[in-house]
Amino acid sequence: MSCMIEVRDVSKTFQDKDRTVQALNHINIRIEEGDIYGIIGMSGAGKSTLVRCLNFLEVPTEGSVIVDGQELGALSDRELRQIRGSIGMIFQSFNLLMQKTVLDNILFPLKIQGRGKAESLERARDLLKTVGLADKEKAYPSQLSGGQRQRVAIARAIASDPKILLCDEATSALDPQTTNSILQLLKKINQEMGITIVIITHQMSVVREICHNVAIVEHGSIVEDGSVEEIFTHPKSRAARELVFEGSETSETFAGRHAADRTMEELREKRRIRIVFTSNSSFEPVIGNMVLKFGTPVNILKADTKDVDGVARGEMILGLPDERELQEKMIDYLNARGLAVEEVN
CATH class of the missing domain: 3.40.50.300 (P-loop containing nucleotide triphosphate hydrolases)
Structure with missing residues (x-):
């Protein structure tokens, strides 16, 4: 064109x-x-x-x-x-x-x-x-x-x-x-x-x-x-991140834990990542399988599905466990399954 x-x-x-x-x-x-x-x-x-x-x-x-x-x-x-x-x-x-x-x-x-x-x-x-x-x-x-x-x-x-x-x-x-x-x-x-x-x-x-x-x-x-x-x-810029996160809803966390019960200060202390589900990964219960594999729950701090140019895209913000080695293993697990993963600060 x-x-x-x-x-x-x-x-x-x-x-x-x-x-x-x-x-x-x-x-x-x-x-x-x-x-x-x-x-x-x-x-x-x-x-x-x-x-x-x-x-x-x-x-x-x-x-x-x-x-x-x-x-x-x-x-x-x-x-x-x-x-x-x-x-x-x-x-x-x-x-x-x-x-x-x-x-x-x-x-x-x-x-x-x-x-x-x-x-x-x-x-x-x-x-x-x-x-x-x-x-x-x-x-x-x-x-x-x-x-x-x-x-x-x-x-x-x-x-x-x-x-x-x-x-x-x-x-x-x-x-x-x-x-x-x-x-x-x-x-x-x-x-x-x-x-x-x-x-x-x-x-x-x-x-x-x-x-x-x-x-x-x-x-x-x-x-x-x-x-x-x-x-x-x-999203790379601060403005893009704010716009992308527009309208996200705080949801219940996995394994019965609730983000709403925690203060924002507590959440800031945790390592958080944002994942985006692509067409190849949206049919697999990736988070559930990951929790079963590692035997440790993660917090689903926010979750949403958005229409991006006519295609449904899921996104989540996860709060990871405290142990650094376990965090890296979880991130590697998500990357290996085709999810886009990035740090949220």
Whole structure:
């Protein structure tokens, strides 16, 4: 696949009264054609500034952005408007025209493009079928649920046949069930239309569900990037670890011992490891077999199963026995059975 978006050494500063704010600091990312790429970070990390640099709604202070082979900074205003026509965008707040019907909202970008009325109507109605709202064309946004509004916004964003769809916190205002339905719709659009999708979010669950690759932004810099599976299995940065562990539940420990009965200070004194179950190891009761083999219980401090790009991945945090030699034998045992093992501190 060819590169659809390349960000080269991009920095962005803003002047705020008497001080200069560094929103982005030497960002480098590469997004392949047809990818679903996640950009994740907490509020204020710089991810929304970054996504606005991808279509030059924000012009970088330094560096360059290349979209579909064209460097945006070298384009005329007219050329920049043309390439923006190939980039759709959806937002957390939907940004629909509240005085227009659902159908008219989708027709709006087609009118701007100067398409014929009959062609535009056919296109708009086809898109309403695609997003599951064929019966809502005469409704107004105020009559729709949040999920339905976002579906209209998606239909409007792809009406002009863009090559790229930028999604800036597009599911943040939605409940989990509705979020999942929107993510499945975006996945369908990516697969059937080949649109490259960039997801801006602060939720690792969104990235795990839909993205193939991800960049983690913290304080305006990329602290880690790679495939979602790689970062889920072996998070290297502090920010990645925090995001990966997001939503993990403390569970009962093996052999009837309970992590909830222990203080955090006691837990910190123990050696802890995180294991990730791959497809080859998830069918074997590895922990149970290990306990039987070594005759010593281990604490299951946390356990969870997550969907990582459509594949179920199990993870656990284990508290190991005190004896160092036994700890190493257990880690070797887990490694030998294909589990990813790393220290947790």
